[in-house]
Amino acid sequence: MFNNSLFKSIFVLAISPFLVFPRAQHLTMRHREFYKMPNKSLPGNITETQKVHDYFDCCFLCLERGPFNCLSFNFGKVNDNGYYTCELNDSERYLEPQKIQQRSSYDYYGTTAEVSWKHISVYQFNPHK
Helix, strand or coil: CCCHHHHHHHHHHHHHHHHHHHHHHHHHHHCCCCEEEEEEECCCCEEEEEEECCHHHHHHHHHHHCCCCCCEEEEECCCECCEEEEEEECCCCCCCHHHCEEEEEEEEEECCHHHHHHHHHHHHHCCCC
8 A cells, every 4th residue: 555665765856955955055155256347237137125334245135135036236336324225136247238237336246157056066066075
């Protein structure tokens, strides 16, 4: 009536992604690198706007939201009582190059798919690292 080996096979297949991907996602979130484009911004894909104390707060906010919710951000350079504007984007300049615009009061910070996923590849092919 109950096939024990079939149950074990299904259980292993069901939990396998959770054994591999949480660590890989952790590496991806914590090890992304951003590049800067001064006086530019990527409008149209803003998922969240926050007031932050500095550029690092904006970086950490983006990393905290993860690559599915934040691939890049626009950082407002105008100091408003000790705060700056941080606009999180769910897109990236390489995905939509036609959208990048000149915006003198902002700097654009992006990351590429290559940077986002290289740590997953390293982990998958070298699990002892």
